[in-house]
Amino acid sequence: MSDREFVLTLSCPDSRGIVAAVANLLAANDCNIEESQQYGDHYTSRFFMRVQFLAEDPEVGEDTLRGVFSALAGEFRMDWDLWRRDARPRVLVMVSKFGHCLNDLLYRQRSGLLNAEIVGVVSNHPDLEFLARSYGVEFHHLPVTPENKAEQEVRLLELTDSMGVDLVVLARYMQVLSEDLCQKMSGRIINIHHSFLPSFKGARPYHQAHVRGVKLIGATAHYVTADLDEGPIIEQEVARVDHTYSPEQLTAMGRDLESVALARAVNWHAEHRVLLNGGKTVVFR
Template identity: 55%
Template sequence: MSELSKTFILTITCPDTFGIVASVTSFLADEGAFVTKLEQFGDPESKRFFMRVKFEAGRALRTEAEFGDKFAAIGNRFSMQWHLHDYYRKPRVVLLVSKFGHCLNDILHRVASNNLRIEIPAIISNHEEMRGIVEWHGIPYYHLPVNRENKAEQEGKLLDVVSAHKADLVGLARYMQVLSTELCQELEGRCINIHHSFLPSFKGAKPYHQAHKRGVKLIGGTAHYVTADLDEGPIIHQAVERVDHSMTAEDMVEIGRDIESVVFSRAIQMHCEHRVFRNDSKTVIFRR
């Protein structure tokens, strides 16, 4: 962490009990830190407490090591899982894509326009269709075609790319491959998928066609963390659009692409701004 960094995000998850907020804020005040935003939530069902604090560093809190030495007593007292994040460091996100480029293009545009504060060190695809736009943006493109015979080998190479580029997060931008259980476990908590339906409805393949067959009046998109259970991971963000009887399944697919792009980019942003907290099979989200 840079010695010059002065703004941090502190995230905390712990059992809910009396005195957490007072202890954390008193500690920061005693160290000369200036809190600019504090968000908290105590879940009465899971009995877990979640907290996100943005602060300007004080006289002795300018590195993670210095902070850890001083904060350890409070962390231990409340059995906290806590992390200190450099506010100015851009998270590194490796994107995976297949043949549909709408979510990928939306992310690339937001990054190029400085509307999404991340770095994209690499993009991986099982097809060649997106190579031109990716390389136009000056990003390395890794073509890793997948079939039944080479799936394990290609997933190993995929992990090598993720590791080599020191990725903080992997985003499945309509990557049309089911990840193995082993890969899902390896990427636990740091892999986000965009599913083209309003989960938990219409899981699996061709969800818009499933929705059209059922005559639904709302279609949507869902961004969620990837787990070994297909389309069952904790949900981060969702949106919907109204449809009617006159629309074909292909009409719904077209409308859905806009929803997917927005939902996916917002989920990436929320994760990278450290606003998402896992809460068993659900999430706690602190909005901007």
């Protein structure tokens, strides 16, 4: 991957000429488009675009590109950003006692399958410290009680600042984040949630699903908002089951689905393929 490859993402009111304007601007600055995806939402009249390109002229750097795009953004009222493609987001993973999603993410990172860098693990329990240490990742034990929750969230924010964290991933972290924290890190926290039809809340969801005889089980990866488990959805994974599945089998299958859905969501976020569209997302896969 070249250090002269960039990713541009944008959203703006939909109108004619946006794609042509972006393409012409890139061509005028000796940039070659390698991948381009766009979507116009007829219901919200918003336009979304992701462009991956190579700046072929060594004199055209990130600062130059930001300057020329700023002028275009003003013309079309764009919300936009530009990233170097080889820059990997720094990720802090939060977990409680279930380690399947954490283990999957750590393994993917070691195998070169995760386009992000896990710089630390935070947990309200000490149980998974051995797992983080085995991958050479720093572990932080922040036990949470009703009395110290606000204090621990302050410590969490201090950690994200000191470690230069771009994204927080809740890999089965069994604590509800405060509204204040959700707002401060809006669009920068991804959660994985077991999702069934119907949806089972509370303890032992797979056992509840077994009692009700579900035919589909699944998992949903979404951005965290102050509305519990109702943030914009990034990815979902499902599997068909039947009456022969035990609660233990449902649990094992569900954990696999959670791991896969979360890993995809983290990778797509890291590659700047996810754009917020109100209460939902546009995902350029």
